[in-house]
Amino acid sequence: MTTRTMILVVLAVAACGRNDQRKVIARDVAVRPDLSHATQADLAVEVDQAERRGTWREVRKRWEGQRLHWTVTRHASLCASASACNVAAFPVKRPAQYGWLPGLTFAPGEYAKLDAWCGNTPSCEIEIEGTLSRLELSGELPTSVHFDRVRVLGAHKS
């Protein structure tokens, strides 16, 4: 191989590498939008689409790791302690369209705040901010949602 040929090969490889990097960056930007204002209804729409299109992985990548701000319902019997807390993402609308009840792992002190606000009220609407740490989504297993580092921003007894 001549020097000129070697230079061309090196340049070509480098160029391809740069293109690949640009693609990766572009793809990451495309799949990780700002979802801070997205609601559970937005997620539900994407879950439904994923069921039809088989795009479970893409949806999971878009949502996992996002810091979200949702209003959910805390039922005392399903969230009786900081270590076992699931909340309803949607109000009762017979029959339920989705089975999942997001699980919550609280930031320090936040469950105590929730407990103080809601007490033993059977049903209490709460505003939370948390990181969607796990979104189980596939054609094989049921959908499930889990939030970490949850902060409780407000509550309204119903």
Next chain:
Amino acid sequence: MNKKLLSAAGLSIIAGAITATASSHREAPMIGEDQFADNTDVYAFISPGDSNKLVLVADYVPLLLPQSGPNFYRFAEDAQYDINIDNDGDAVPDWTYRYEFETAVKNGNTFLYNVGAVDSLDSPNLNVTQTYSLWKINRKDGSRQRIMSGAPVAPWNVGKRSFPNYEPVALQAIRDANGTKSFAGPRDEPFFVDLHVFDLLGVGGAPTTDGVNVMSLVLEVPITEIAKGGTRPTSSTDMTSVVGINASASRPQIRILRKGRDADDYGKMIQVSRLGWPLINEVIVPLKDKDKYNRSEPKNDVENFGAYILDPEVPKLLNLVLGAGCPATPAGGRTDIVGLLAPNGTKPADLLRINIAQGQTNAQSHFPNGRALADDVTDTLLTVACNNGGAIGDGVNANDKAFTTSFPYLASPHSGNP
């Protein structure tokens, strides 16, 4: 009790929407294509003869016609049939009793299940036989103990010519190992319900599961064998006084069909069916999630399916077709149903939970504290689901055959040629 019998159209539409079959018989699309791994019902009750023992019944292979020859029903050889027990309330199994089956054919040159009258399990006339190994598996550390091996499966009740006196032959299949009794084989289908839902919205009150059989696994175990710490709890209100039971079936992940020989199975075992309470996957979980339910674990039921329990479809259907007057689901959801799934503060899950504390007796073993064979769970669950202060039923209130007071408690299977 004033029971409101569902009207013909009402029952049909309700049950049709629920799914079509009995407690968990062919309840989901995929398991409907895998009959031998389809578990149908689970029962758990304190033994009527010894209150220190717990009876566990797991039924599989639904709705079997007695005259189903020449290849009469059996258990699958390539499936694992598990009875799982959670003894500390976290909805994670602590013990599993696992049945694994093998089939033998004495003479492959005949199509006959038996070549003459059969008067014992050892009869040379019994051509097709099954045996099983029963394992007790510690799910915490994975250790396994084989409790029984080569235990016989009771034969099919082919007919009066083949089995002039069937039941004594079948009961020879009972095995006892250090106080643990086991029976595997065909029995009369113990679940009773009206299934005329498929006959163009047919009548209510017809005992449509009469006359059919099912494949049963029956275990009677010392309570100390399965209780947390090996001791029967003294307080009936403690979380560990309640054990949660479910049954499941698993198949190998990969099956390769061969042109010139039998299929090969590879890979780990994948759960394809499970059941704790009757009717959960039927009436609570909607069609889109039924197969996923069968593959999932009870410990995740709230996270995966909790909203369906809080906001069930059944009352709406009862109102729609029957005008049953079921009140609207409260804004707070049906937490009463969640509570039934979580006695003594246990984690809510589709597990059949029963109190095993000292002093508990067979008389107290009635759904939802365990489930006795004669419990009319359809009526109970319809009544709970509607929650209108009255009672609702399907009009079928008892099994066609009487249950027995001795092991294995289920009635003898119907004969293929009575």
